[in-house]
Each structure stands twice: as structure tokens, then as C-alpha cells.
Amino acid sequence: MKAIASVPNRVVSAIRRSFRQFLALPLATVIGFVGLSALVYLADGSWSGDRAPHGFAWLGALMGDRAALGSLLATVASSIVTVTSITFSLLLLAVQQGAGALTAQVTDQFMARRTNQLYFGYFVGLSVFVLTTLVTNTDYHRPVFAAALSLLLTALALCLIIVMIYNTIDQMRPEQIIQFIHDKVLEARGTDLDVLAATRRTTRRDWADRALVRSRESGYVVGLDLARVETALERHGDVEVEVLIALGTYRAVGDPVFRLRCGPGVVLDAEAQERIAEETLAAFAYDDGRDLQTSTAYGLHQLATIAWTSVSTSKSNPNPGLTVIQALRDIIAQWSRGEIEIRGDDGARIVYGDAAPVIATDALEAVIVVASESIQSQTLTEAVATLAILLRHVEAPTAGRLADVAHRALSSLGEHVLTRQLEAALHDLASALEERGFGSVAEEVARASAALAGSLGKLNSRSTRVPGTTS
Known part of the structure; x- marks a missing residue:
């Protein structure tokens, strides 16, 4: 049963998360348009009583009388609302297609991008600005400046649609999605x-x-x-x-x-x-939810989920999995030094472990496991090469976990065909393990590679590629 006292805290946490993830910039943009509308309304006061501000008579003649302004603003308002609705619907459809190709994690990174937040805020704010201007068009008040500004901002909005469509399509590329999550994971490390x-x-x-x-x-x-x-x-x-x-x-x-x-x-x-x-x-x-911008664990979970979904036979697409492995290699390399350098407060009364580096290596291990299910040799080769690269320069705590990952990965090796690239990667991994002092694991990797090589040139099914030894 939930504690009643925690309900306000949960509501506050949900509100903060929603503002961090998406709402802050769009609402600030809309408020900015409202403030602009108020300022332009004051400036348009100079047109009251059929007077024209000095030097702007030409603008009043160009925009027309009250009826012409009303017709213009009504057309602009209906157009911008219609275009906004259609454009946003198409963008959300593109996001949905991207989420179907990868995972639902696509939605999080789409909302977290500042450019997307600015687009939504701009179009909604512009709609509010034009509608407000339309309301203020009276016999006494001629919103000439506001109408002219509405036209300029609407023209800018139409140009932004092209940029927005391109950005959305570009953001749906697996490489862009994974890179964005990778960057957010590194930024969220500051909270840890x-x-x-x-x-x-x-x-x-x-x-x-x-x-x-x-x-x-x-x-x-x-x-x-x-x-x-x-x-x-x-x-x-x-x-x-x-x-x-x-x-x-x-x-x-x-x-x-x-x-x-x-x-x-x-x-x-x-x-x-x-x-x-x-x-x-x-x-x-x-x-009830997590925030990609403050939780390293959530970002690593998203990377592992994308890799698992794409590498497995559910999608059988090795490209996102390879990109995730490269992202994890960079994250593990950047965090390794911190495992021995990060110091806490020796006088603190709170003991808290650093779980993020462990979660990162666990995510890499998960990709290796799923590669055996889909028999993606290129994915396994990249993962094995990553282990070898990292083992040669990471600190001891990280190296120990990576050696354990290499040892456990041998259980799934028999599912694969020993391609030339995989054989070279396994040989390099054995050398890296030997150099770091994990001789026993290096010997096991070498033996496993030799056993898999014994299946070359023989016709075997997946389940009998590497025959078991008989006593």
C-alpha cells in the first residue's frame, strides 16, 4: 500500500520531469509570444483614431483598413492552425514509424531535443499571437504593426516547416538516436x-x-x-x-x-x-517514470534495449547494434578512470555505490548474448573487438569486469560460424587478456576459438556446430 504522505512528492516529481523533458521551452516560447503581443498592442495604440505614426503611413496604406486587416488576420490564423495540425500529425507519424523500427525509446529522445521543443512552442505561440491580434482588431484599435509582424512570422513558420521535416527525418536515423542518447548519458553522469x-x-x-x-x-x-x-x-x-x-x-x-x-x-x-x-x-x-537527462541508468537501459531489439531476430538489423556497441565503448572508456579517481566524503553517514560503470559493461554483455540468438557474426566481432580495445587501456576495476564478460561470452560462441573477422577478433582478445594479466581467461578464449575452428569445412546444424566432448 502506498504511503499517503508520498503522493504530493510523486506529483511534484512528475511535474518536474515533464518540464525537464519537454514542457519548459515550449511554454516559455508561448509566454514570449504573449509578451510580444502585449508590447505590439501598445505600439499599435499610435494608430488609434485613424492617425498614422510618423514615417509609417505607407504601412497603414499597405495593410488596409479594419475590414482588410480582419480578413487578413482571419486567413492567417486559420491557415497557421491548419498547417500546424497537419505538420505535427505527420511528424508524430514519422516518430511512430521510427519507434516501430527500433523501440519506444525513440519518443523520449524526440521530446528531449531542444529544436523540437522550440518548433512546437513557436507554432503554438504564433497561433496565439495571430488570434490575439485578430481579437484586438476594432474600430478604435488598428493592429497594423501586429498584422505586419504576423505576416512575417507566418512566412518564417512556413520556411521552418521544411527545416522541421528534415530534422525529424534525420533524427529518426538509428545513428542519430543512439548518438543523442549517448550524449545524454554522459551529461547525466554529472548527477551521479x-x-x-x-x-x-x-x-x-x-x-x-x-x-x-x-x-x-x-x-x-x-x-x-x-x-x-x-x-x-x-x-x-x-x-x-x-x-x-x-x-x-x-x-x-x-x-x-x-x-x-x-x-x-x-x-x-x-x-x-x-x-x-x-x-x-x-x-x-x-x-512513475524516469528522465533521460538525469538518469544514466535509464540512458544505458535505452541503449541496451535498442541493441537487443535490432540485433535479435525480431528485427535482424545489425546496424543499430553496431552503433550501440561503439557508443558503449566510448562511455565505458570515459568512465573507467573515474572508478579509481572519484572520491567521496569520508565523514558522510551515507554509503552509496557507483552503479553506472557496472550497468554499462552489463549492457555490452547483453549485446553479446543477443548476437548468439540471431547469429550475427559482425555484431559479435565488433563486441569482441571492443573488449580487446578497452582491456588495453581501462583501469583495473573495469578491466576485471570486461574479462569476466569475455569469459561468460564463450558460452554462446558455439552458435556462430568462425568467420575470418571473428577469428582475428578472438585472437586479439586473447592477446589483450594475456597482457592485462588474465591468463586463464585468455587460454579459455584460445581453446574456444580452436574448438570452433574445428567445425570449419564440416556440415553441421546450429545445435551441433561445435560437438561436445565425450568421456
Whole structure:
């Protein structure tokens, strides 16, 4: 059962997410048009009483009297509304087609692009501006400046339609979608670093566990008020909170969220534990959705989903999968140094692990697994080559995970045909593992490659390509 006190927080989180993802710029653009309308209305006051501002008599003659202005503005208003409706419908159809070709993640990146937000805000704001101008056209007030400006802005809008259509089609290319998500993942890392800088990575060894606190509501954990937790813990001496999840993780009711730990000699009664648990749980912000701009885990999930969908026999399209592997290689390489350089606050009472680098390597592993289902040798070759490239320069924690990925990937190797490119990539991987000190894994890779080579020139089905050994 959801905690009643969390409902306002959830609503606030949803509103903030909607503004971060899409609403802020379009609404600001519409408000800008409303402000412009007010300013132009004041400027048009100089035309009252059939007077013409000095030097602008020609503009008044060009735009015509009240009836001509009314007819012009009505035509422009109906045209811009009609064109906007048709154009947006076509754009949304293009987005839907792109989502069908890849995944629903396309929608998120489409809404998050500033240019798309500006287009929507501009067309809606222009419609409001023209309609407002039409309303102010009276016997006393001649909106000459506003009508002229409406014509200019409408002409600009018609030109923008061409640019908007091209941008939308270009944004639906898998390479553009993946690159955008890649960039947002790197930007969202800043949110992780802020949390990591204010917390510790490991628990204090001589402290004991006191209570495991579980979630009392469901949803994605999208935020944590560190100051609130620190304040709650300061009142009780040597007490710390070990957060068991990463921000962006989904929690159901009853799932573990954090653990209370106490120093030697510290005794917490049931009432004190309950107070700390209540205050700390209230510091976690829940939401029904995640934000690509603040959650690295969500962006990595999107990349893995796109790769899985396109590489699998559901789509059998290797190109997006190859692009995802390249994006993951760059992300893992950029984050590797941080695994040994990122320092936290040794005096913090909150323990929080850095999950993003692990999620990135897990995403790469998932692509390797799905490549065996579709027997895409080119995808597996790129993934194996990525492991070899990264192993030669990443830091030790990352290298250890990549070596483990290489070891686990051998289980699916028998599904593939040993192409020349795959054979060369496996040989390079074995060399990279040997150079980094993972000799046993390197030997297993070499043996697996040799076993797969034994199937060359023989007629085998998928299930019997690499015969098992008999005792």
C-alpha cells in the first residue's frame, strides 16, 4: 500500500520531469509570444483614431483598413492552425514509424531535443499571437504593426516547416538516436557525481547492521535528499545508512531500499529506528517514470534495449547494434578512470555505490548474448573487438569486469560460424587478456576459438556446430 504522505512528492516529481523533458521551452516560447503581443498592442495604440505614426503611413496604406486587416488576420490564423495540425500529425507519424523500427525509446529522445521543443512552442505561440491580434482588431484599435509582424512570422513558420521535416527525418536515423542518447548519458553522469561526492563508497568495517528498511511505495527512485538524511542521522550518534539501490531503480512495495548500521556500543531502540527509517524514506523521491537527462541508468537501459531489439531476430538489423556497441565503448572508456579517481566524503553517514560503470559493461554483455540468438557474426566481432580495445587501456576495476564478460561470452560462441573477422577478433582478445594479466581467461578464449575452428569445412546444424566432448 502506498504511503499517503508520498503522493504530493510523486506529483511534484512528475511535474518536474515533464518540464525537464519537454514542457519548459515550449511554454516559455508561448509566454514570449504573449509578451510580444502585449508590447505590439501598445505600439499599435499610435494608430488609434485613424492617425498614422510618423514615417509609417505607407504601412497603414499597405495593410488596409479594419475590414482588410480582419480578413487578413482571419486567413492567417486559420491557415497557421491548419498547417500546424497537419505538420505535427505527420511528424508524430514519422516518430511512430521510427519507434516501430527500433523501440519506444525513440519518443523520449524526440521530446528531449531542444529544436523540437522550440518548433512546437513557436507554432503554438504564433497561433496565439495571430488570434490575439485578430481579437484586438476594432474600430478604435488598428493592429497594423501586429498584422505586419504576423505576416512575417507566418512566412518564417512556413520556411521552418521544411527545416522541421528534415530534422525529424534525420533524427529518426538509428545513428542519430543512439548518438543523442549517448550524449545524454554522459551529461547525466554529472548527477551521479554530485551524489558520489557527498557520500562514501564502503561501509565501516567495525559497524554492525541494525535494520533493513523496505520500500513502502512503488515506483522509480529518482532522487535522494542527502541533507535530510544526514540531519536525521546526526541526532543519534554513530549511525550510517547504506543505500542498497542506485537512483533510477524501480522499487516495489516491500523491496529493500537501505540498511541502518551502527557503530560499536551504539544502541537504537525500536522507536529510534522507526524515526530514522521514516525520515530517510521520506528523503527518497519516487516517480512513475524516469528522465533521460538525469538518469544514466535509464540512458544505458535505452541503449541496451535498442541493441537487443535490432540485433535479435525480431528485427535482424545489425546496424543499430553496431552503433550501440561503439557508443558503449566510448562511455565505458570515459568512465573507467573515474572508478579509481572519484572520491567521496569520508565523514558522510551515507554509503552509496557507483552503479553506472557496472550497468554499462552489463549492457555490452547483453549485446553479446543477443548476437548468439540471431547469429550475427559482425555484431559479435565488433563486441569482441571492443573488449580487446578497452582491456588495453581501462583501469583495473573495469578491466576485471570486461574479462569476466569475455569469459561468460564463450558460452554462446558455439552458435556462430568462425568467420575470418571473428577469428582475428578472438585472437586479439586473447592477446589483450594475456597482457592485462588474465591468463586463464585468455587460454579459455584460445581453446574456444580452436574448438570452433574445428567445425570449419564440416556440415553441421546450429545445435551441433561445435560437438561436445565425450568421456
